[in-house]
Amino acid sequence: MGLFRLLFWIAIIFAAIWVWRRFFGVARKRAAPPPAQASTPMVRCAHCGIHTPQQHALQLAGSWYCSQAHLEQGRKPGAD
Known part of the structure; x- marks a missing residue:
């Protein structure tokens, strides 16, 4: 028992x-x-061609750049 x-x-x-x-x-x-992933618009750097989120990119005269250094160097031929 x-x-x-x-x-x-x-x-x-x-x-x-x-x-x-x-x-x-x-x-x-x-x-x-899980948090929903909102799609972030991506832009292409006019200097090096790398894609970066638009909120982190810098714009000058209709062109987007991934960093301040590339913005200062300007457009690079062939990157578009």
């Missing part, structure tokens, strides 16, 4: 842990969805 009680309580404890993990594990996943 004592062994049966022990096995019964072990089964109850494992069932409670399984239910706890299942309920709260799913709740956590639903509560915190």
Whole structure:
């Protein structure tokens, strides 16, 4: 009778842990969805041709540049 009680309580404890993990594990996943990736417009540097996010690029006379140094150097032939 004592062994049966022990096995019964072990089964109850494992069932409670399984239910706890299942309920709260799913709740956590639903509560915190991954942030949506908004598409960022990309522009091409007029000097080196590398693409960079528009919010980080510098513009001068209708041309975009990836850095201040490339802005100062100006357009490079063949980069377009």
